[in-house]
Amino acid sequence: MKKYLLIALFVILAVAVAACVFQTCSLKKYKELCGRQLENIEAYQEENAGLEGEIRQYQMTLDELHASNDAKDQKIKETLEALKIKEKNVTDLQFQASQAKKVDTIKFTDTLFVDKYLDVDTVIGDEWYNLRLQLKYPSTIIASPEFTSEQYVIIHREKKFNKKPSKCFFIRWFQKKHWVIEVTVEEKNPYIDIKEQKYIKIDK
Numbered sequence: 001m002k003k004y005l006l007i008a009l010f011v012i013l014a015v016a017v018a019a020c021v022f023q024t025c026s027l028k029k030y031k032e033l034c035g036r037q038l039e040n041i042e043a044y045q046e047e048n049a050g051l052e053g054e055i056r057q058y059q060m061t062l063d064e065l066h067a068s069n070d071a072k073d074q075k076i077k078e079t080l081e082a083l084k085i086k087e088k089n090v091t092d093l094q095f096q097a098s099q100a101k102k103v104d105t106i107k108f109t110d111t112l113f114v115d116k117y118l119d120v121d122t123v124i125g126d127e128w129y130n131l132r133l134q135l136k137y138p139s140t141i142i143a144s145p146e147f148t149s150e151q152y153v154i155i156h157r158e159k160k161f162n163k164k165p166s167k168c169f170f171i172r173w174f175q176k177k178h179w180v181i182e183v184t185v186e187e188k189n190p191y192i193d194i195k196e197q198k199y200i201k202i203d204k
Contacts, residue, residue: 063086079186080150086156091181094153101146108139128189150188155199158182 065073072095080087113135120135127148134142159177166172183199 005093059168061089065093068115076152080154083154083184083186085154085184089157090154092153092155094151094155096149096151096153098144098149100149103142103144106141106143112138112139112141113137129191138152147191148189150190152186154184154186156182156184156193 060068060204065077068074074091076095080090080093092165116137118135118137120133121142122134123132125131125146129148132142132144134140134144136142157179160180161172162178164178165175181201183197185194185197187194
């Protein structure tokens, strides 16, 4: 009888320990989730407060990104799909929208336009580039070009061969590989050509 009682106590103790371990793991998981959501709320508040120079990083899983209805998140997802990058290897995603604008005024000493009622104000261009052109009597030309940029940065891990890959697929199975961090930059504006880039990861 005593033997069965000890077995029963051992089983109850084992169940209690397992329940505690499960509760601790669940608590840690939900604590991390709660912390991540708080960071996202703060980042969202900073973004909508209109404070220049104040940027916070969002913390999201890929599932959360796919479930998001945010317009920027939707654009990031579309770009990720278009580039056909393996999602499981993605470590960071970035989106930047910027605008470049300049106003140039040219005034000639001589009369250029005969019609003294001349006052032309027109805009030519498309979604990425606009030029506002103004012509005013007697000799004023005002040009206001404006460029819009949408840039997506995807940082992901890829396996690369240590040496030149063999043309024979069977041999490639046995060739050694190593992980590299790749940065893919997608600029949507067809008029912008990215000349130089450099990304540095600081190891601590």
